[in-house]
Amino acid sequence: MHSTLTSEQRHLLAFVGRSSGTALLDAFLEERALRSLLARAGGASGPTAPHGAPDWMTSYWTVGSKFVSPRPGAGPTRATVTATQIQRRGQALPSALRGEIADLLTATRAEQDRTWQWCRCPYAYEARNAHSGPCTRYHPSDEEHREHYRRANEMRDKTHALLRRVLDLDAGAQLDLFDQLI
Template sequence: MSALTVVQRWLLLHIGGWAIVDALLSPAGTDHLMQSMSGSTGGTPPRGGPEWLCGWQTRARKVVSPWRGEPRVVVSAAQINRYGTGLPADVRNELVECRAARSAETMRTEGWCHCPWKDHSPNPHSRPCRRYHPTAAEDQAHLDNLRRIQAWETAVLRKALGVDAGQLTLFDPPPL
C-alpha cells in the first residue's frame, strides 16, 4: 500500500462518505471528487483526529485543509489513487459492499415524493401528484437504513485509512 501520512489519512476520513469510498475504489471516483470542487467550511474534526481539521476544499486535483489560510495538509488525486489500489482485498471488498448498500437504498427511494400535492391538485388545470408519497414509517425506515449504512461506511473507512491503528501505535512500547 502506498503510504499517506497520518494527517493525510485523517483528512480523507474527514471528507468521508460515499465520495471517499468511490475515490478509494477507482480513479473515476477520485476524478469525480476533484471535479466537484467541493469542500467543507466548518464542522467538527473526526473522532480522534487533529483539532484543527474542521474544513477542506478540492482545487487543482488536490484536497487541501484547512479550507482557508495556509494549508496544513494536502493530498493529491494521484496519492488517493495509489493508496486505494494498495488496500487489502478484504477491505476493498467491504468498501464495494458499502457502496452497493448505499446505491441500493438510494435507488429504492429514488421515486419518492414529499410534495403537498398527493391528494389534491396544485391548481385547477392539473391533477394530484402521481409519484409515490411514503408514509412516516417508511420515511423513518429509510433514514434508519441510511444512518446504519453511514455508520458502517465510517467504520470501514476508519479501517481502510488505518486511523485507529495509527493512534494505538503511539502508545506501544518500542521493539526490543
C-alpha cells in the same frame, strides 16, 4: 495494512470523507469516482479540528488534483494528499475490504434509486385544484419513510466505519460534524 500515508494525511482524508458521503470510498476503488470527487473543487471547515487530528486542521480545500489543509487563505499548507496517493491507498487495500466497499456502494445506489422519486406532497388522494387530478407520483407510507431513514442511517454508519478502516483511524474519529463549503 501497509500505509504510505502519514497520520496527518489520513486525518485530512477523513475530513474529506466527512463532507463527501460515499464519494471518497468510491474514489478509493474507481479513478472515475476520484476524478469526479476532485472536480467538485470544494472544501469544508469547522470551529475546531476533528477529534484526533492536529489542532490546526480546521479546514481543507481541493486544489487541482490534491486536497490540502488548512484551506488557502487560512495559513500555510501543512498537509497535502494527491490523487495518486489516494489511488495507491485504494490499490493496497485487502480485496475483502474492497469487496465490502463495493457492496456498500451498490446498496447505497439501490436505495437512492428506490426512493429518489418519492413525493411528500399532500395531494396523493385529493386534487390540488379543480383543474388537476391527484398527484400521480409515489407517496410512501409513514412505515416506508421510517424504513428508508433506518436504511440510510445504517448505510451512513457503515460508510464511516469503512472509511475509518481504510484510513486506520480509531472508532472515536468523528466523521459527520462539519459544515461543507462549496
